[in-house]
Amino acid sequence: MLKNMKISQKLFATSIISAIFLIVVGLGGLSSINIINNNGKYIYDNSLTRLQYMYTVQGNSYKEKIDIEHILNIKFKDVKSKDGDLASIKDKENDMANIAVENDKLFALYEKIPFANETEKINYDKIKTSMPKYEESINKIVTLVNNGKYEEATKEYIGEYSMLRLPIKSGLSSIIKQNLDSAKMKADDNKIVAKNSIMISIGMMLLGLLVSFSMGMKLSIWLVKRIKIVVQFAHNLRDGDLTQQMKITANDELGVMATSLNEAGENIKSLIMEIMTGASSISATSEELSATTEEISSKMEIVKESIEQISSGSQQLSATTEEVNATTEDISENTRKVAKKASEGTKSAKKIQTKASEIRSEEHTSEL
Numbered sequence: 001m002l003k004n005m006k007i008s009q010k011l012f013a014t015s016i017i018s019a020i021f022l023i024v025v026g027l028g029g030l031s032s033i034n035i036i037n038n039n040g041k042y043i044y045d046n047s048l049t050r051l052q053y054m055y056t057v058q059g060n061s062y063k064e065k066i067d068i069e070h071i072l073n074i075k076f077k078d079v080k081s082k083d084g085d086l087a088s089i090k091d092k093e094n095d096m097a098n099i100a101v102e103n104d105k106l107f108a109l110y111e112k113i114p115f116a117n118e119t120e121k122i123n124y125d126k127i128k129t130s131m132p133k134y135e136e137s138i139n140k141i142v143t144l145v146n147n148g149k150y151e152e153a154t155k156e157y158i159g160e161y162s163m164l165r166l167p168i169k170s171g172l173s174s175i176i177k178q179n180l181d182s183a184k185m186k187a188d189d190n191k192i193v194a195k196n197s198i199m200i201s202i203g204m205m206l207l208g209l210l211v212s213f214s215m216g217m218k219l220s221i222w223l224v225k226r227i228k229i230v231v232q233f234a235h236n237l238r239d240g241d242l243t244q245q246m247k248i249t250a251n252d253e254l255g256v257m258a259t260s261l262n263e264a265g266e267n268i269k270s271l272i273m274e275i276m277t278g279a280s281s282i283s284a285t286s287e288e289l290s291a292t293t294e295e296i297s298s299k300m301e302i303v304k305e306s307i308e309q310i311s312s313g314s315q316q317l318s319a320t321t322e323e324v325n326a327t328t329e330d331i332s333e334n335t336r337k338v339a340k341k342a343s344e345g346t347k348s349a350k351k352i353q354t355k356a357s358e359i360r361s362e363e364h365t366s367e368l
Contacts, residue, residue: 014219018212025204032197039186039193047183050113051176053106057127058172060099061165064138067092068161071145072154093142100135107131116182120175127171134164226258233261237268 071089107128115121137160144153229246236244245265246258 011219014212014215017215018208022208025201025208028200028204029197032193032200035193036190039190043183043186047116047179047186050110050116051179051183053110054172054175054179057103057106058169058176060103061168061172064096064099065165067096068138068141068157071142072150072157089142089145093146096138096142100138103131116178120178123171123174123178127168127175130164130167130171134161134168137161137164230258230261233258233265237265 071092110124115124137156141153141156141161144150144156233244233246245262
């Protein structure tokens with residue numbers, strides 16, 4: 001596959017693979033963060049909120065118990081005739097009434113939150129079922145105390161009130177424990193998710209590093225091997241060895257370069273062969289030219305001698321030419337004279353011819 005890819009594509013593919021591993025690590029981390037966030041939100045919006053409500057109800061239950069034990073206290077009863085005692089009982093009564101109102105509000109808020117499981121719902125229903133009779137028992141105790149019936153109020157406290165309080169106390173404890181367990185479970189899930197996320201991230205990073213390193217090394221070795229082939233080819237050219245060729249068949253930039261350099265080497269080789277052939281022809285021609293030059297040189301000696309003879313003859317010819325020139329002038333003059341006489345003779349001949357013609361004409365006319 002790498003053989004048919006260009007170098008830029010190989011480098012890009014390596015970068016893409018590294019990026020994919022980084023994206024996988026990032027997405028894994030985001031997924032883990034999302035799970036941890038959801039678990040944290042669940043812990044806060046459900047477990048902690050329910051715990052807050054139930055802890056408050058549980059605390060109110062303890063307050064009510066303390067208030068009831070306070071108004072049932074024997075010392076409190078002995079000083080009841082004083083002015084402050086009735087007021088103190090009234091305060092406790094109002095306090096318990098406010099607690100009842102607060103509990104109703106807390107239960108209403110609690111019911112808006114989905115139950116973690118069926119067990120929690122059963123325990124909550126148990127509490128809600130017991131609360132009306134529980135509040136009724138508290139009001140009965142307060143009424144008996146206000147009427148001075150401490151013994152009956154104490155019996156109600158020990159009997160009905162305590163019996164009704166047990167399922168409420170047990171239900172609250174169970175719900176609180178379940179929410180604590182749920183919060184702990186979610187917190188443990190967060191720890192596991194965080195640990196797994198760290199391990200997966202480390203594993204993916206190591207795997208990505210290994211893959212990237214392996215691909216980088218493979219690509220590096222692949223490039224170095226082919227670059228060495230190109231360098232060796234260049235050294236062969238430098239040393240004048242044109243018989244070697246690069247054996248790179250890849251379709252990438254190096255393959256194209258190797259093909260071009262091989263063709264260039266062949267072209268240089270052909271050019272040198274043509275030059276050598278031409279040089280042989282020039283050498284043969286040079287030898288012929290050398291022989292011809294020697295022949296010409298020998299003939300030039302003959303020509304030189306001839307030129308010297310011609311030079312000597314030229315001097316004699318010059319003198320003769322002067323004599324000829326003088327003679328020629330005389331001949332020319334005589335010729336002019338002859339020509340003049342010839343012209344005059346021609347004119348005389350024409351006159352005679354004309355005269356002869358006239359005479360013939362006259363003789364012809366006489367015969368008629």
